[in-house]
């Protein structure tokens with residue numbers, strides 16, 4: 001995949017279909033995430049619903065709990081870095097821009113804002129008005 005790429009749809013009907021497909025994928029991800037979290041809670045809670053300390057779980061319970069943690073983390077990353085959601089703001093209904101250095105998609109609104117903010121910070125830094133060190137790596141990744 002190219003370093004930087006915008007996936008843009010002009011046709012309102014195609015936008016609607018795209019947005020509905022994204023919502024469906026997000027819903028499926030959230031459902032799976034809910035099942036994972038529910039099983040984690042079931043393993044790590046006693047019958048009264050109180051938390052069981054990790055060192056009191058059986059080895060098989062602990063092994064399963066760790067598997068579920070890995071699954072949840074992977075699922076979270078897939079969701080956050082997919083084209084379905086903006087990595088920065090979480091919107092799902094806009095054209096998306098792929099930022100290779102971060103291996104993530106950002107909505108066009110965030111990209112425009114981040115580009116503008118980075119340019120303003122750079123100009124202030126050049127004029128000596130900005131004494132903090134801006135996160136150049138992140139801002140420059142959008143230029």
Ligand SMILES: [Zn+2]
Pocket residue numbers: 086087088089090091106107108109110111
């Ligand atoms: Zn965004």
